[in-house]
Amino acid sequence: MAVQKPSIPKGTRDFSPAELAKRYFIINTIRDTFSTFGFQPIETPSFENYDTLMGKYGEEGDRLIFKILNSGDFTQGVKQEDWEAKNPQKLTPQISEKALRYDLTVPFARYVVQHQAELTFPFKRYQIQPVWRADRPQKGRFREFYQCDADVVGSNSLWQEVEFVQLYDAVFTALNLKGVTIKINNRKILSGFAEVIGESDKLIDFTVALDKLDKIGEEGVIKEMSERGISAAAIEKIKPIFGLKGSFTEKLAALSAILATSEVGRKGIEELTFVGEQIAALGLQTALLDLDVTLARGLNYYTGAIFEIAAPAGVQMGSIGGGGRYDDLTSIFGLKGMSGIGISFGLDRIGLVMEELNLYPETLNSTVEILCLNFGNAEALQSMKLLQQLRKEGKKAELYPEAAKIKKQMDYANKRGIPYVAIIGESELQKGTYILKNMLTGEQEEREFSK
Amino acid sequence: MAVQKPSIPKGTRDFSPAELAKRYFIINTIRDTFSTFGFQPIETPSFENYDTLMGKYGEEGDRLIFKILNSGDFTQGVKQEDWEAKNPQKLTPQISEKALRYDLTVPFARYVVQHQAELTFPFKRYQIQPVWRADRPQKGRFREFYQCDADVVGSNSLWQEVEFVQLYDAVFTALNLKGVTIKINNRKILSGFAEVIGESDKLIDFTVALDKLDKIGEEGVIKEMSERGISAAAIEKIKPIFGLKGSFTEKLAALSAILATSEVGRKGIEELTFVGEQIAALGLQTALLDLDVTLARGLNYYTGAIFEIAAPAGVQMGSIGGGGRYDDLTSIFGLKGMSGIGISFGLDRIGLVMEELNLYPETLNSTVEILCLNFGNAEALQSMKLLQQLRKEGKKAELYPEAAKIKKQMDYANKRGIPYVAIIGESELQKGTYILKNMLTGEQEEREFSK
Numbered sequence: 001m002a003v004q005k006p007s008i009p010k011g012t013r014d015f016s017p018a019e020l021a022k023r024y025f026i027i028n029t030i031r032d033t034f035s036t037f038g039f040q041p042i043e044t045p046s047f048e049n050y051d052t053l054m055g056k057y058g059e060e061g062d063r064l065i066f067k068i069l070n071s072g073d074f075t076q077g078v079k080q081e082d083w084e085a086k087n088p089q090k091l092t093p094q095i096s097e098k099a100l101r102y103d104l105t106v107p108f109a110r111y112v113v114q115h116q117a118e119l120t121f122p123f124k125r126y127q128i129q130p131v132w133r134a135d136r137p138q139k140g141r142f143r144e145f146y147q148c149d150a151d152v153v154g155s156n157s158l159w160q161e162v163e164f165v166q167l168y169d170a171v172f173t174a175l176n177l178k179g180v181t182i183k184i185n186n187r188k189i190l191s192g193f194a195e196v197i198g199e200s201d202k203l204i205d206f207t208v209a210l211d212k213l214d215k216i217g218e219e220g221v222i223k224e225m226s227e228r229g230i231s232a233a234a235i236e237k238i239k240p241i242f243g244l245k246g247s248f249t250e251k252l253a254a255l256s257a258i259l260a261t262s263e264v265g266r267k268g269i270e271e272l273t274f275v276g277e278q279i280a281a282l283g284l285q286t287a288l289l290d291l292d293v294t295l296a297r298g299l300n301y302y303t304g305a306i307f308e309i310a311a312p313a314g315v316q317m318g319s320i321g322g323g324g325r326y327d328d329l330t331s332i333f334g335l336k337g338m339s340g341i342g343i344s345f346g347l348d349r350i351g352l353v354m355e356e357l358n359l360y361p362e363t364l365n366s367t368v369e370i371l372c373l374n375f376g377n378a379e380a381l382q383s384m385k386l387l388q389q390l391r392k393e394g395k396k397a398e399l400y401p402e403a404a405k406i407k408k409q410m411d412y413a414n415k416r417g418i419p420y421v422a423i424i425g426e427s428e429l430q431k432g433t434y435i436l437k438n439m440l441t442g443e444q445e446e447r448e449f450s451k
Numbered sequence: 452m453a454v455q456k457p458s459i460p461k462g463t464r465d466f467s468p469a470e471l472a473k474r475y476f477i478i479n480t481i482r483d484t485f486s487t488f489g490f491q492p493i494e495t496p497s498f499e500n501y502d503t504l505m506g507k508y509g510e511e512g513d514r515l516i517f518k519i520l521n522s523g524d525f526t527q528g529v530k531q532e533d534w535e536a537k538n539p540q541k542l543t544p545q546i547s548e549k550a551l552r553y554d555l556t557v558p559f560a561r562y563v564v565q566h567q568a569e570l571t572f573p574f575k576r577y578q579i580q581p582v583w584r585a586d587r588p589q590k591g592r593f594r595e596f597y598q599c600d601a602d603v604v605g606s607n608s609l610w611q612e613v614e615f616v617q618l619y620d621a622v623f624t625a626l627n628l629k630g631v632t633i634k635i636n637n638r639k640i641l642s643g644f645a646e647v648i649g650e651s652d653k654l655i656d657f658t659v660a661l662d663k664l665d666k667i668g669e670e671g672v673i674k675e676m677s678e679r680g681i682s683a684a685a686i687e688k689i690k691p692i693f694g695l696k697g698s699f700t701e702k703l704a705a706l707s708a709i710l711a712t713s714e715v716g717r718k719g720i721e722e723l724t725f726v727g728e729q730i731a732a733l734g735l736q737t738a739l740l741d742l743d744v745t746l747a748r749g750l751n752y753y754t755g756a757i758f759e760i761a762a763p764a765g766v767q768m769g770s771i772g773g774g775g776r777y778d779d780l781t782s783i784f785g786l787k788g789m790s791g792i793g794i795s796f797g798l799d800r801i802g803l804v805m806e807e808l809n810l811y812p813e814t815l816n817s818t819v820e821i822l823c824l825n826f827g828n829a830e831a832l833q834s835m836k837l838l839q840q841l842r843k844e845g846k847k848a849e850l851y852p853e854a855a856k857i858k859k860q861m862d863y864a865n866k867r868g869i870p871y872v873a874i875i876g877e878s879e880l881q882k883g884t885y886i887l888k889n890m891l892t893g894e895q896e897e898r899e900f901s902k
Contacts, residue, residue: 006503006565006784008496009549014562016569017491017576024492036842038819038849041471045463045595046497046551046581047517052457066498067520069547071585075537083537086526096520098460100497111465114457118467120866122852125468130497134522144496157852159831166835170842282835333457368489380610384617384733391487391621398489401573401608415571 011135011143021364026175026350027128030148033171037163039126039150044107046130047098054099056106056332064133067096100132104149105329105342112153113333121154121338140348149323151342153330158271160341161305161325162278168309168321168343169287176359177350178286179312180320185295186272187302187324189255192265193241193293196258197234204300206230210241211296218242241293248276251291271304303327307343311353320349370397370420370436371413373406379424386422386434386449397422413439424449462586462594472815477626477801478579481599484622488614490577490601495558497581498549505550507557507783515584518547551583555600556780556793563604564784572605572789591799600774602793604781609722611792612756612776613729619760619772619794620738627810628801629737630763631771636746637723638753638775640706643716644692644744647709648685655751657681661692662747669693692744699727702742722755754778758794762804771800821848821871821887822864824857830875837873837885837900848873864890875900 008014015023031041047068054062074095075083082090101107104127112123128148137143150167152160165182172180190210194203205228209221216224221242225235240258244251252273259265272291279289295306304325311317323343330338354360370390372383383399390397400409413421423435428446437444459465466474482492498519505513525546526534533541552558555578563574579599588594601618603611616633623631641661645654656679660672667675672693676686691709695702703724710716723742730740746757755776762768774794781789805811821841823834834850841848851860864872874886879897888895 006561007500008503008561008565009498009500012496012498014496014566015492015494016566017493020492020494032845036845036847038847040468040818041466041475042468043466043471045459045465046583047460047463047595049458049460052459063522066522068551069518069520069543071514071517073539075539075542083534086534088524088526091526092520100519110457110459114459115465115467120863124849132497144498152852155852159825159835159850159852162835163850166839278832278835281832282839367491374610381729381732384610384613384729388617388733394483394487396487396489398575399610399614401603401606401610412571 009143011137011141013142013144017367022351022354022360023347025360025364026347026354027146027148029174030171030345031126031128033167033174034126034150037124037150037167037170039124042108042111042125042127043129044101044104044111044127047100048107048110050093050097050099052110053102053106054093057102061102064135065102066100066132066134067092068098068100070095070097101129102133103131104129104147104344105151106332108149108151109329110333112338113330113335116335122152122160123154124150124152126150140352142348146347148345148347149342150344151340153338153340156325156327156339158274159278161271161275162282164305164307164323164341164343165275165279165284165289166282168307169284171345172287172309173285175350175354176361177312177353177357179288180286181288181290181310181312182284183290183292183295183308183310184272184275185292185306186268186304187306188264188268188271188304189259189293190268190296192259192262192268193238195262195264197230197237199230199234202228202230207296210294213242213294244291244293248280248289248291251293252276255293275305297322297324301326305341311349312357315353315356317349317353320346320353367416368396368398368418370395370422371409371416371418372397372399372422372424373409374400374403375425376403379426379429382424382429382449383422383434386424460594462588462592464593464595468818473802473805473811474798476811476815477798477805478597478599480625481622481796482577482579484618484625485577485601488575488601488618488621490575493559493562493576493578494580495552495555495562495578498551499558499561501544501548501550503561504553504557505544508553512553515586516553517551517583517585518543519549519551521546521548552580553584554582555580555598555795557783559600559602560780561784563789564781564786567786573603573611574605575601575603577601591803593799597798599796599798600793601795602791604789604791607776607778607790609725610729612722612726613733615756615758615774615792615794616726616730616735616740617733619758620735622796623738623760624736626801626805627812628763628805628808630739631737632739632741632761632763633735634741634743634746634759634761635723635726636743636757637719637755638757639715639719639722639755640710640744641719641747643710643713643719644689646713646715648681648688650681650685653679653681658747661745664693664745695742695744699731699740699742702744703727706744726756748773748775752777756792762800763808766804766807768800768804771797771804773797818867819847819849819869821846821873822860822867822869823848823850823873823875824860825851825854826876827854830877830880833875833880833900834873834885837875 053065078094130144131147132144168182190207194200194206199206209224213221222235244254252269255269295308297306302324306324307322308319309321311320325341327339329340374380387397419439421437428434432449433446434449435444435446504516529545581595582598583595619633641658645651645657650657660675664672673686695705706720746759748757753775757775758773759770760772762771776792778790780791825831838848870890872888879885883900884897885900886895886897
C-alpha cells in the first residue's frame with residue numbers, strides 16, 4: 001500500500017484532549033442547566049432522507065447540503081438523457097437519496113411530527129449534535145460544527161419567553177461568562193414599523209436594512225432602504241427608531257408613541273412589556289436584558305420574540321446565541337398549529353470568548369493526576385495495587401509501562417504536565433510504602449500503603 | 452410546499468429522552484472509568500478524505516463506506532470515457548473526495564501520524580463517536596452506530612495487556628454488569644498451532660475454522676478445516692486443543708506440551724502466563740478471565756493478545772467487546788514501529804444486556820422532578836421565583852406554561868411521569884407558601900417559601 005501523507009478535509013477539525021476538556025466543560029454546563037429547566041435531550045440521525053432536507057433552507061442552503069452518494073451501482077435508474085446532459089441539479093436526486101443534516105431545526109420538526117403520538121405537549125427538548133455545511137471554510141467557519149438548541153413546541157404562552165431569558169442568564173452565569181447582553185425584539189414591532197410608514201409590502205427589505213444599523217450606521221441604513229425602494233417620506237417617518245435610547249421601559253414608552261396607530265405594533269409592545277416586567281420582578285443573575293428594535297435575524301421564520309446574545313462589552317465577537325418564536329415549523333411535515341420557541345448557543349464562539357477572557361476553571365485538567373514510575377515487574381505489580389486504590393477513589397492515575405531510565409519516565413511526566421509521581425522502588429516495596437512526589441515543588445513524602 | 456410524511460433513512464435511529472438517559476449512563480460510566488485509567492479523549496471529523504479510508508478495510512469494507520458527493524458541478528473533471536461507460540468503481544473517486552468514517556481505528560492511526568510531533572508517547576486515547584456503514588440493516592445492526600475505543604500506542608509492555616483486563620473489569624463493574632467473561636488469546640499461540648501441525652502457510656484458513664468452534668462444534672470445525680485444505684494428519688494432531696479444559700493455569704500447562712516445539716508458540720505462552728499471573732495477584736472485581744485458544748477475531752490485524760468479552764452466563768448475546776495488540780497500525784500512514792493495543796465496547800449490545808438484566812439504576816430519571824402548576828400570571832410569577840430556588844439547588848423543575856384547567860395540568864404531570872407538583876394558588880400566594888404534592892402517593896404538604 002502506498003504511504004499517504006495524512007490530512008483531514010478542509011473545514012473540519014481534530015480535537016485534542018486539551019481542546020476537548022474545554023469543549024466538554026461548556027457542553028456539560030449547558031446540558032446541566034437545560035436539565036434543571038426541564039429540557040430533555042433527543043438525538044436524530046446524522047443523515048436524513050434527501051427530501052426531508054431539500055427545499056427547507058432556500059436555494060443557497062440546498063447547495064450547501066452535503067449529499068451522500070447512493071451505495072452500489074448508483075448509475076442505475078438515472079434517466080439516460082439526464083446522464084448525457086451532465087446536469088448536476090437533475091442528476092443529484094437520482095444518485096443520492098440521503099444528505100447530512102444542515103441544522104438541528106428541520107430534523108427536530110421532522111422528529112416532532114413523526115413521533116407526535118408518543119410525545120406529551122408542550123414538548124421541551126434540547127439537542128447538541130454536529131451539523132455539516134459545504135460552506136467556504138474561513139476563520140471561525142467550519143464545514144462540521146456543533147449546534148446546541150433548546151426548543152419548546154405546543155405552547156404559545158409568553159412565560160416561555162420569560163423562561164428562555166432566564167435560561168440564557170443561567171447558562172452564561174454557570175459558565176462564569178458574566179455581562180452578556182440578551183437582546184430582545186419582536187417580529188410584531190417590525191411589522192408595526194412597516195405598517196405605520198405605509199410600506200407593509202416591503203417588510204423584508206425594510207428589516208434587512210434596519211438589521212445592519214450596528215454595522216453601517218444610520219446613513220448606511222437610509223441609503224440601503226432607499227435603494228430597496230422605500231420612499232423618502234417613509235424613511236423620514238421611521239428615523240426616530242434609529243436613536244431609541246434609555247431603559248427597557250423608556251424604549252417601550254417611545255415605541256408606544258411611534259406605533260400608536262398599528263394594531264400589530266401595539267400587540268408587539270404588549271408582549272415585550274409582559275416579558276420585561278416578569279424579568280424585572282425575577283431579576284437576572286449576571287446577564288443584561290436590552291430591547292433592540294433593529295434585531296431581525298431570520299425574519300421569515302420568527303413570528304414573535306426574537307433573541308440574540310452579545311458577548312460582554314469589550315469582546316469583539318459576533319452573536320454567541322440567538323433564537324425566537326415561530327408558529328409554523330412543523331407544518332412542512334403536515335402538523336399545523338404547533339407554536340414553538342427556541343434558542344441556540346454558538347459553541348465555537350462561546351469557546352473563543354471563554355478563551356479570550358480566561359474563564360475556564362483552573363481545575364479543568366485533562367491529564368492524569370498521578371504517574372506511577374516503573375522499576376521492574378515486582379515493583380510495578382505493587383504500583384498496580386496502588387493504582388487500584390487510587391482509581392477507586394476516582395483519581396486519574398497510570399503506570400509508566402516500561403522499566404525505562406528514570407529520567408525518561410520523569411520527562412514523560414513533565415511533558416504531559418502530570419502533577420504527581422508515585423515511586424515504589426525496592427525499599428518501598430519492602431516497607432509497604434510509596435513516595436509521592438509533587439512535580440511542581442519537588443517536595444516528596446513517604447506514605448503508608450495498606451497492601 | 453408539498454406536505455411530506457416524515458421518516459428517517461433505514462438503519463438509522465431517533466433517540467428519545469428515555470433512551471438517551473440509558474445511553475448517557477453507559478457512555479458516562481465508560482468515560483469516567485477511562486479517565487481514571489489515564490485515557491484522554493480525542494475526536495476526529497465525521498468525514499475523512501476519500502483516500503484516507505479507501506483500501507483499509509478490504510473490498511467489502513470499501514463497498515460499505517458512505518461516500519459524499521462533491522459539491523457544485525461534480526460532473527466536471529470526470530473523464531468522458533468513464534462517464535459514458537457508467538462504471539461506478541471508476542466514477543466514484545472522480546465525483547467524491549470525502550467519505551464518512553467506517554470505524555475509529557483508521558482515523559486514530561491517521562490522527563497519531565498527523566499529530567505525532569505534538570503527542571507524548573505512549574499515547575493513551577479514547578474515542579466515542581458514531582461511525583457509518585452501508586450494511587444491510589437487520590435486528591441490532593445499524594447504518595449509524597457508536598463505537599467506543601480505548602488504545603495505547605508507543606509501548607509494547609505487557610503491563611498494557613494487564614491494564615486492559617483491569618479496565619474491562621472496572622467498566623463492567625461500574626455498570627453493575629457483573630460476571631462478564633474476558634476471553635483472552637494470543638496470535639502467537641495460533642501461529643504456534645499452525646507451525647506444529649506443519650500448516651503455517653494456512654494459518655488464516657486454520658484460525659477462521661477454529662474460531663467457529665462455539666457455533667459449529669468440533670465436527671463442524673474439522674469438516675471446514677478439511678475443506679480448506681488442511682491435511683487429515685494435521686487435524687488429528689490439533690484435536691487436543693478442542694477439548695482444553697480447566698483453569699487458566701491448567702490450560703497453559705496443556706498448551707506448553709502441545710506447543711513445545713514451536714518457538715513462537717512458547718513466546719505466546721510466556722506472554723499469556725505473565726498476564727495471567729499479574730491478574731491473579733491483583734484480582735478482578737466482578738469479571739472472569741478465561742483463556743480461549745479458539746479466539747481469533749481480526750487475525751490479520753492482531754499480533755499479540757486478543758480479547759473478547761462474553762455477556763454473563765445465561766444471556767444470549769454475541770460479544771459485547773473485543774480488542775488486541777497490533778504492531779503496524781500507523782504504518783499505512785508512514786509511521787513505522789509503533790506498537791499498539793486497544794479495546795472496544797459494543798454500546799448497543801451492552802445496552803441490550805443491561806435492559807434484559809434490568810441493571811439500570813432506579814434513579815435514572817429522564818424527566819423533570821417538579822412541575823409548578825399555573826393559576827394565572829400573579830401566581831405563575833411566584834412559581835417562577837420558586838423555580839429559581841429549586842434550579843439553583845440543581846433540581847429539575849418547570850412551570851406549566853398556561854393557566855389551563857387543573858385536570859389538564861395534572862394529566863400532563865402524570866403522562867410525563869413527573870413525581871411532584873408544586874401548587875401556588877391565591878391563598879398560598881398571600882401566605883408566601885406552596886404546596887408540594889407527591890403524585891404517586893397523593894400526599895401533600897404546605898411549605899414555607901422565603902420570597
